[in-house]
Amino acid sequence: MTKKMTKTLTIKGDELKKVLDRLVMDGDTFELEVDSFWEINDDEVYNIEESPKNFSIGQVTEEWEMLNKSLEDEDYYPLNTDLRNLGRILKAIGDTVDQSKTNEQRD
Numbered sequence: 001m002t003k004k005m006t007k008t009l010t011i012k013g014d015e016l017k018k019v020l021d022r023l024v025m026d027g028d029t030f031e032l033e034v035d036s037f038w039e040i041n042d043d044e045v046y047n048i049e050e051s052p053k054n055f056s057i058g059q060v061t062e063e064w065e066m067l068n069k070s071l072e073d074e075d076y077y078p079l080n081t082d083l084r085n086l087g088r089i090l091k092a093i094g095d096t097v098d099q100s101k102t103n104e105q106r107d
Helices: 013-023 060-072 080-096 099-106
Strands: 036-040 055-059
Touching (some): 036 080, 055 060
Antiparallel strands (some): 036 055
16 A cells, blocks of 8 residues: 655544544534545545545445444454544544534534
C-alpha cells in the first residue's frame, strides 16, 4: 500500500473519545438520506499523485448493521474494519446533517 504523508499523526484513544463525545451527544439522532457510496481501493485512496482506478460500491446501512451486531457479542474483538465502517458512517453523518439544526439543538 502506497501512503503519501509528510508526517506521522498520532491520535490517542482517550482524545479521540473526547472529540466523539463532544460531536455526538446523548439523545442526538441522525437521519441519513444517503446509503450508497464509492469505495476506493486501499492501495489508491492515499496516493494523491494518481487518479484512482479501482472502485467498488458500499452501503452505509450495511456498515451500521455490522457495527450494531458487534455490540450484541460481549466476546467480540474489534477489528480495523470496524474503524473503517465507523469512519464511513461518520462521513455520511457529516455530509447530511443540517448544521443549523445541530446548533439549535445544543443551545
